[in-house]
Structure formats: C-alpha cells, structure tokens
Amino acid sequence: MSLWISLAWHSAWSRRFALALVTVSVSVSVLILLGVQQLREDARRSFSNALSGVDLIVGPRGSATELMLYSVFQIGRPSRNMGISGYEEIRRMPQVRWAVPIQLGDSYNGHPVLGTTATLFTEFKSQGKGLQWTQGRAFGNPADNSDAMSEVVLGAEVARRFGHRVGDKLVLTHGAGGGPEDTDHDDHPLTIVGILAATGAPIDRTVLVNLEGFEAMHQGWGMGISPKSLKSAAAALPQVANPQDLQPVSLSAVWVGLHNRAEVFSVRRKIESFNRDPLMAVLPGVALDELWQVVKVVENSLVLIGMLVAVSAMLSVAAVLLVAMSGRRKELAILRAMGAAPRALLGFVLLESVLVCLLGIVCGYAVSQLLMWGAQDVLRTGFGVMVQPGLPSGESLVSLAALFSVAVLASLMPAWRAYRLSLMDGLHPPAL
Amino acid sequence: MSKSAIHLRALTHAWTGQPPLFQIEELTVTQGKHLFIQGPSGCGKSTLLSLLAGVQAVQNGVCQVLGQDMAALTAVQRDRLRGEQMGVIFQQFNLLSYLDVQANVLMPTRLFPSRAAASSRAWGSPADQAKALAQALGLAEKMWRQPINQLSVGQQQRVAAVRALMGAPELVIADEPTSALDDARQLEFLDLLLHTAEKQNTSVIMVSHNARLAHRFDQVFEMHAGGHS
Numbered sequence: 001m002s003l004w005i006s007l008a009w010h011s012a013w014s015r016r017f018a019l020a021l022v023t024v025s026v027s028v029s030v031l032i033l034l035g036v037q038q039l040r041e042d043a044r045r046s047f048s049n050a051l052s053g054v055d056l057i058v059g060p061r062g063s064a065t066e067l068m069l070y071s072v073f074q075i076g077r078p079s080r081n082m083g084i085s086g087y088e089e090i091r092r093m094p095q096v097r098w099a100v101p102i103q104l105g106d107s108y109n110g111h112p113v114l115g116t117t118a119t120l121f122t123e124f125k126s127q128g129k130g131l132q133w134t135q136g137r138a139f140g141n142p143a144d145n146s147d148a149m150s151e152v153v154l155g156a157e158v159a160r161r162f163g164h165r166v167g168d169k170l171v172l173t174h175g176a177g178g179g180p181e182d183t184d185h186d187d188h189p190l191t192i193v194g195i196l197a198a199t200g201a202p203i204d205r206t207v208l209v210n211l212e213g214f215e216a217m218h219q220g221w222g223m224g225i226s227p228k229s230l231k232s233a234a235a236a237l238p239q240v241a242n243p244q245d246l247q248p249v250s251l252s253a254v255w256v257g258l259h260n261r262a263e264v265f266s267v268r269r270k271i272e273s274f275n276r277d278p279l280m281a282v283l284p285g286v287a288l289d290e291l292w293q294v295v296k297v298v299e300n301s302l303v304l305i306g307m308l309v310a311v312s313a314m315l316s317v318a319a320v321l322l323v324a325m326s327g328r329r330k331e332l333a334i335l336r337a338m339g340a341a342p343r344a345l346l347g348f349v350l351l352e353s354v355l356v357c358l359l360g361i362v363c364g365y366a367v368s369q370l371l372m373w374g375a376q377d378v379l380r381t382g383f384g385v386m387v388q389p390g391l392p393s394g395e396s397l398v399s400l401a402a403l404f405s406v407a408v409l410a411s412l413m414p415a416w417r418a419y420r421l422s423l424m425d426g427l428h429p430p431a432l
Numbered sequence: 433m434s435k436s437a438i439h440l441r442a443l444t445h446a447w448t449g450q451p452p453l454f455q456i457e458e459l460t461v462t463q464g465k466h467l468f469i470q471g472p473s474g475c476g477k478s479t480l481l482s483l484l485a486g487v488q489a490v491q492n493g494v495c496q497v498l499g500q501d502m503a504a505l506t507a508v509q510r511d512r513l514r515g516e517q518m519g520v521i522f523q524q525f526n527l528l529s530y531l532d533v534q535a536n537v538l539m540p541t542r543l544f545p546s547r548a549a550a551s552s553r554a555w556g557s558p559a560d561q562a563k564a565l566a567q568a569l570g571l572a573e574k575m576w577r578q579p580i581n582q583l584s585v586g587q588q589q590r591v592a593a594v595r596a597l598m599g600a601p602e603l604v605i606a607d608e609p610t611s612a613l614d615d616a617r618q619l620e621f622l623d624l625l626l627h628t629a630e631k632q633n634t635s636v637i638m639v640s641h642n643a644r645l646a647h648r649f650d651q652v653f654e655m656h657a658g659g660h661s
Contacts, residue, residue, distance in 0.1 A: 339515015
C-alpha cells in the first residue's frame with residue numbers, strides 16, 4: 001500500500017501544476033461553503049450568548065426583533081421610547097429579581113452610549129459568565145454622590161481601541177455624531193472609573209454612563225439642538241443639577257431578570273397589560289429565533305451556492321483527471337507490464353484524485369480558519385460575532401464529510417477510466 | 433527432459449467476427465533458451481506476446497508459460513505470474529518518468545515480495561542485484577539518481593533491461609526492444625541482454641522485424657500474416 005501511495009505521490013507531483021490548480025479550485029469552494037456555515041453558526045451562538053442572563057426585554061410596543069436589535073446589539077435605533085413609570089412598575093413586581101433601564105442615543109467615536117444603572121454590572125451575563133473588571137469599578141449612585149454623574153465605564157473594546165485608562169476624561173457626542181452641527185457634550189466631560197473585561201458580547205463596544213448622568217448631559221437640549229448654539233438659553237442653564245431632578249421621563253428599553261424563569265410568560269402578560277403605557281415584553285430567545293427565520297432564506301441560499309460551487313469544483317477535478325488519463329496510458333501499460341492488475345490501477349488513480357480533493361478540502365478549511373482568525377477582531381467589534389477558529393464541529397463537520405463523499409464519487413470517474421483503459425490497452429497503448 | 437519456458441500447441445487467436453490472426457501448431461522453448469519471433473506487421477506478434485505475458489486470455493489451444501496453463505488461470509493470477517516471474521521490455525518509454533533510475537529498477541521487487549526474496553537470495557539485496565546488473569549492462573553508477581528524461585534512448589533501454597531482469601525472472605518478454613536504437617547499438621544491447629539473462633538462466637522471447645538479429649538466438653520462429661506457422 002505504501003508503495004502505491006508513494007507512486008501516486010510521485011506521479012501527481014510530476015503533474016503538479018495542473019493538480020495545484022484544481023486543488024485551489026476545491027479549496028476556494030470549501031472556503032466559501034465552510035465560511036458561510038461557520039459564520040452563521042458563530043453568529044447565532046454569539047447572539048444568543050450575548051443575552052444569556054436576560055429573561056425579558058421590555059420596550060414600547062412595536063417590532064420585537066427591532067427592540068431586541070437596538071436594545072441589545074445597538075443595531076438600528078428606537079423610534080419611540082417607553083415611559084419611566086413602566087420601569088418603576090416592573091421593578092416593583094415580586095417576580096422580578098432585577099430590572100436594568102437602558103437609555104440609548106449618544107455615541108462616543110461611533111461607539112454607542114448606554115445610560116443605565118449600576119445593577120447592570122452585577123446582573124448582566126454573557127456566555128453564562130458575569131462581568132469582570134480589568135480596571136477600576138462601577139460608576140457610583142448619583143443619589144449618594146453627585147460626582148457619580150460624570151463617571152463613565154468603558155467596554156473592553158472601546159478602551160482598547162482608544163487606549164483609555166481609568167482616570168482619563170472623555171466627551172460624548174449627541175446622537176450618532178458626524179452631523180454638520182457641533183453636537184459634542186463638551187460641557188459635560190466624563191471621567192473613566194472602570195474598564196470591563198472582554199466578554200464577546202456587544203457590551204464590549206459600549207460606553208456606559210449613569211442614567212442620571214445621561215440625563216444631565218441633555219439638560220436644555222431640544223429637538224436635537226445643542227443648548228450651546230442657543231446662546232441665551234445656555235446662559236440660563238443650571239450648572240449642577242440635583243440628581244433627584246434628573247430622573248428621565250422615558251427609556252429606550254428595560255432588561256428584566258426573574259427569580260424563576262418559569263414565570264416568564266405570566267410576567268410578560270402582566271407587563272403587556274399595564275394600563276398606562278402600551279409595552280411589549282420580549283423573550284430574547286424567541287426574538288432571536290424570529291430574526292433567524294428572516295435571515296434563514298439568505299443564509300440557506302448562500303449555503304446552497306457554496307455547495308453547488310463545491311460540487312462543481314469536485315467535478316472539475318474529475319474532468320481534469322479524466323482528460324489527463326489519455327496521456328497516462330503509457331504509464332498504466334508500464335505498471336501493467338510489471339504485474340499490476342487493472343484493479344490495482346483503479347485504486348492507484350482513485351487514490352490520487354481522492355488525495356487531491358482531500359488536500360483541497362484541508363487547505364480550504366485551513367485558509368477559512370486563518371481568515372477567521374485574522375478577521376476575528378473586525379467580526380467582533382464590527383458585527384458582535386465571536387468566531388471560534390479551530391477544528392471543525394457541528395454543521396461544518398457534516399459538510400466536510402459530504403464534500404469528501406462527493407470527492408470520492410467524482411474520483412471514481414477517472415479511476416474507472418483507468419481501469420477500462422488498462423484492460424483495453426494491455427501492454428500496447430496507442431503510440432503517443 | 434528439462435523444463436520448458438513456454439509450450440504452445442494448436443494455439444489460435446482471432447478478433448471477434450474475423451478469421452484467425454494466427455495459428456500455431458507447436459512451439460516449445462526450453463528454460464534458459466532464447467527465442468526470436470519475426471514476421472510482418474499485422475501477423476499477430478504483439479498479440480502472441482500478450483498471450484504469453486498473460487495480459488490477454490487464451491481463446492483456443494494450449495498455452496503453457498513457466499509450467500502454468502494460462503487458460504486455467506484467472507486474469508489476476510496471470511497478472512501475478514507476470515509480476516513475479518516475468519520481465520517485459522517495450523520498444524520505448526519503458527520507464528516511469530516521475531521516478532529516478534534506481535526507483536524504476538527496484539519497482540518489480542517492491543511490487544512483489546517473492547521477487548525481492550529471490551533477489552536477496554542470490555545477491556544479498558535487490559539493491560545489490562540492481563548494481564550488478566547495471567554494471568553488466570554498462571550503466572554508470574552516477575546515473576542511479578538521475579531523472580529518466582536525462583537519459584538517452586539507449587540508456588533507457590538498458591535501464592529497462594535491468595528492471596526486467598531484477599529478481600531473476602524465468603522469462604523476459606521483449607517487444608522490439610532494439611528498434612529505437614541505432615544499427616550499431618542494436619547488437620551491442622542485444623548481446624548484453626542475452627548474456628546477462630543467460631547468467632541467471634532467464635529465457636528471452638523477443639519480437640523484432642530486424643532479421644539480422646536472429647542469429648544471436650537459440651531458436652527462431654517465423655510468423656506469417658493470417659496463416660499457419
């Protein structure tokens with residue numbers, strides 16, 4: 001057997017340029033197929049892990065998918081807010097263990113700013129783990145200490161990207177920034193008091209401030225216009241507000257954790273029947289499933305395209321080897337003369353094309369993992385997707401097995417041709 | 433009576449729907465003796481060699497090769513007989529271009545352990561026999577590691593002869609092995625081949641259209657197109 005492997009290797013090496021090309025074509029097809037599949041798998045895992053500790057997301061009535069996307073992944077923006085009274089009411093419900101208000105709208109160099117309370121730091125879970133601190137501490141409670149209003153906590157990615165440390169000062173931007181107006185909150189510089197450890201969740205990309213601090217920055221703003229541009233109004237602004245007066249009147253969303261997850265449906269029903277405000281309570285898992293249902297069509301067509309490309313690459317290997325077989329009749333006759341049975345030659349050719357396909361599959365997989373490894377920062381910060389390069393698993397493993405089966409089937413064509421030719425030619429192949 | 437390398441009787445062969453290609457009443461070659469087969473193109477010389485080598489199945493008549501009735505063997509058994517106890521030399525392109533000289537020469541002993549064993553019994557190892565044969569056939573040792581395409585046609589034919597003789601097969605079948613060579617080189621090659629074969633009691637059966645080579649053989653067999661021989 002080892003003799004045949006060595007022979008197949010030498011024979012293939014002598015035709016390495018043609019074979020390298022088909023190997024590359026197999027690699028590219030595998031790269032496409034596995035890339036799509038793995039991104040899909042990793043995206044799903046990252047998205048569902050990002051919210052593993054939250055039982056309900058509450059927001060103004062509307063689209064559940066939208067609520068989840070903007071409140072958790074900071075994708076898109078809320079079109080309406082919910083009243084603060086809803087949050088107070090939820091917090092008082094006996095089944096609710098914790099409730100974290102979420103206020104969105106500002107940004108810091110493109111990173112979303114989350115106005116919330118310190119409860120978030122103790123209750124939020126990502127990948128089943130609580131938040132850890134690399135530096136500093138949570139922001140304080142402005143009710144106890146009015147300085148806490150100008151305290152800010154950074155997600156790992158934000159701190160890394162701008163090289164911020166505890167003690168640094170920064171200025172947030174109203175809205176997403178980039179507009180023609182001067183929309184910086186430079187009248188409210190904030191001090192970094194803590195930096196979170198990386199979690200892989202969208203929180204890594206966010207800047208967290210007190211709800212009261214968030215409100216303080218927006219004192220005097222109306223219709224998205226900075227009070228600085230209204231000179232007379234700016235002069236009339238109180239410089240230090242009383243924290244008790246800075247409770248916001250509305251919120252973007254509320255994250256809710258329950259004592260007992262089994263009560264999630266009854267709590268949801270209760271929240272959605274609050275009289276004052278039409279609210280919606282969303283189970284993150286269910287909302288994600290709805291989102292995947294929408295994305296599925298696109299994903300599936302990508303996977304289908306990947307599969308077709310892969311199959312066509314395998315067929316091209318078979319075609320190239322099939323055509324090459326006519327040029328190898330002499331080689332087959334020499335091996336026949338030395339006593340090799342036609343069946344052995346079938347195996348010999350099969351071995352070669354299977355190895356070519358296998359090499360293509362392995363290279364394609366390796367390149368896909370290298371690319372993911374290289375792009376993992378971009379994928380995490382830009383899309384919130386934590387990729388896990390490494391050995392194949394789950395869906396990828398099934399695809400690899402399927403690809404290999406197709407490779408063996410395609411390889412049977414040139415092998416069968418070799419068998420027929422060696423029977424037909426015997427020791428006398430047609431002169432070349 | 434000494435053993436016969438081949439023994440044919442009333443052997444005929446025909447392509448489907450056509451008259452017999454040849455009919456051989458009787459032909460016997462004693463083990464160790466050499467046979468020269470000559471005849472015009474199309475008289476079935478190559479087909480006869482294919483029958484002797486066991487590549488084609490016998491249709492009619494007796495075809496005994498190295499004591500085996502070829503008609504009674506399966507295709508795989510015939511392949512095995514060829515691999516273990518025969519050597520084959522073609523007119524040209526005998527060698528696998530992607531292997532060097534040494535690897536080509538050692539192929540038969542790598543394919544069949546019995547052949548390697550025979551080689552080791554008489555010469556110590558297949559590599560030693562290969563060296564001895566190469567020397568006998570006038571191949572320099574520095575060629576050993578050369579790729580095939582750097583050799584001249586004459587050198588390639590000698591390498592093919594070394595390969596055919598590896599493991600001391602009882603029979604070497606040669607199909608026009610000299611016709612790609614210059615006239616002057618033909619006899620030289622033939623003498624080296626026959627002489628070396630004799631030393632290990634190998635019978636050589638050779639087909640050629642060049643009748644001037646016939647006198648070097650113990651036996652000459654003439655074939656005629658379509659007819660009796």
